[in-house]
Amino acid sequence: MISIKNVSKSFGSVKALDDVSFDVRNGEVVGYVGLNGAGKTTTIRIAVGVLPPDNGDVEIDGFSIVRDKRKASERIGWIPEIPLFERDFKALDYFIYVAGFHGIRGDEARRLGRELLEKVGLGDAMNKKLGHYSQGMRKRFALALSLINDPPNFLFDEVLNGLDPQGIAFFRELALEFKKNGKAVLFSSHILTEVENIADRVVFIHKGRIIADKTIEEIKREASSGGHGSLEEYFFKLIGVKI
């Protein structure tokens, strides 16, 4: 379970997040929707511990990402929109290196690396340098790294951007599989039809503030009563944009 609690973050004079709070429960896929610059990626970067919040905290299965970073990070996987890895590493070597932070070393790390890279479809590219990976390959590689210890919580940040239909289907199915396995999944995306298809609940963020947190059933109910058929129309109505 991922609990985002009263998180605020500013970059200089710009307030990126303002008292953001919501939960992602186990066995649930939560869509995270907002315009560019609304604060989705900032929320997720704080949730995975790569960016410290100014205020508030994020708990991963009860462990604070601020105060108990190692334990919290053991329980979370992250697939960023544009994953950046040290480009001179070969994929398998980097996997072994990262596995070291999970306490997995040597032959065990190598075996697991081969297995997971095969699983995410990078079996033929595991000895290629990461600098030569395409965006889609890097996302798959981030997934493999996230699966090292099979964490119960996942954060997908605009993961569908830049992917071909096959890639989109891959990650859609993956999110559903995670849900089936009882994992908590936060799925941020611009492609609202995909969110509509896989999410149980949607959290709407606008200008750094959470403006709605509804289940798909609630959204559909409100949309049909208000004459807004789709998630997209519902979202635009929420933020006051006419199309």
Add this chain to the structure above:
Amino acid sequence: MSLRIGPVIYDLKRSFLRISVIIILALAVLAGVGITYLIYGSMASQYSLEDMNFIGELIIRGDSIRFLGVLFDSRGDPISNARIQIFLGPYRGEKEIAEVKTDDNGLVNFKTNISLTTLYQNISPGSSQPIASSPSCKIKIIREASSTEIQGSPSFSLSASGLGSLSCSFFKNSIYTLSSGPQPMRYFRSNVSLYENIFISYIVLKREKENLVVGLFSFVYNADNDSIKPLNKEIYYNITSFERLGISQTIGPVTVITGASVNETTLRSLRFVSAGFVKNYFNVITISLSKLSLDLVRGPYYLFIKVDDYDYIVFSLFNMYSPAAVMIVTSYPGNIGIAFFLFTITILYLSYFFMARPRSSGELEYILSKPLTRDDLFITRYLSQLLTVIIMMSIFIFSLYTTQTILLKTAVEPNIMIMIFMGALTSLIAFLSLMYSIATSLRSGFYLGLSIALYMIFVIFWGAISYMIGFAIAGGDINKISEIYQNMYYFNPSIMFQYTVYEAISIVTGSKNNYNLTFVILSSVIWITLPLLIGFIRFRKINLSS
């Protein structure tokens, strides 16, 4: 903080096993080996690389040539049956005039009646002039497969009888003895006996606990009847430090030697101890340090040998370290300096590669989503670079030590080597802390610019900057400039390396190291901890995204 050792080892592997790092290490090792070869060449030209010492005199009178010498090893044992060829003539045009062999006592005592004119005509047919100017004499010592050439030091000072005689002194000591001793010295007692001259020379061979073993070659030459005889007199010794004689030697950027000459007043203040009668041409005498109440730790010292009275005293500089050790250690600013120069480039590069570049391009962000903290990441990468530097320096020092041992058949004491290793390492760690700290705080382009500038300032131009500041402050006062130059290094990360190198030199040469160890330690601690602390605090807060 519980650091995972796996990533440290992995970072170490990809840090140390980089082609560029290995090439730099290879270059450093090659430089070390190359300079050791240069030392070897320099040693070969000045000293005998064999366990062999020779002292001799060639005396050419109007109608005779006399050659007297002794060949002995570092224990003072005579070397018999060695062939000695004697050459005479213009420089580089010397011709062999005789070949003799050392007897069971290692002695050569050769005389032939041949006039100078005849000799010169033998050397330069057609010329009627005697050897008068620029004469050159040399000998060649042939022992089994080896051959050692010794150039003589010619002198005309034996011409008390007005016969236009020539004397040549030959002296070669093993690189492994403690002192080269005085060149053969001749003293003329013209006011006592016109033609009775004493020849005396020695080599301090080794130290055995509280005793020094000295090989002493001496004889009395009577120019009146062209005869020689052993000294057969009681001799006395004294060892006195430079300090006692009011002589100081400073090892630093500028070597300053100030002090007093050894005059008769000084000599008469010394307490001489008898070494007994010298009955043979060559004697091994033992000098008791306990009798002189001396505890020899660092040189240089003067060793005085006195015969009968104060008219006959020879003295020479003498160290507790062999010429080999002195040559090796005084080469360290050069060869270890090159390694230091190269390794600081490696540090600059590694800090760029492991911190500045991935941090500023956002490549470190993803790792931070893994079960580690920013502190772990900062320390993991610092440790891996630290270990790389330790391994590089260890390999370099080990290769240098091994090369010296194999090639020069000697090496400086391990504790001196360890001291320099620790000094260089400490300074490299200071550079690492500085570069790493900058790498955590600046974007890669700025990092490269600033780190290269700091490298240029601290490693390449610091000496010139220090001298310029010295000149600006002290004008033409060379001592003051030297002091300023030295003190400037307290503000340089390489201070500990600087200190340990000069300390090593001061140990083997007996010179004074003017660096203040407390300040050196303080400076090093600040250079290591302060940048690291700043970098650490900065890295905790910095945005790691691209």
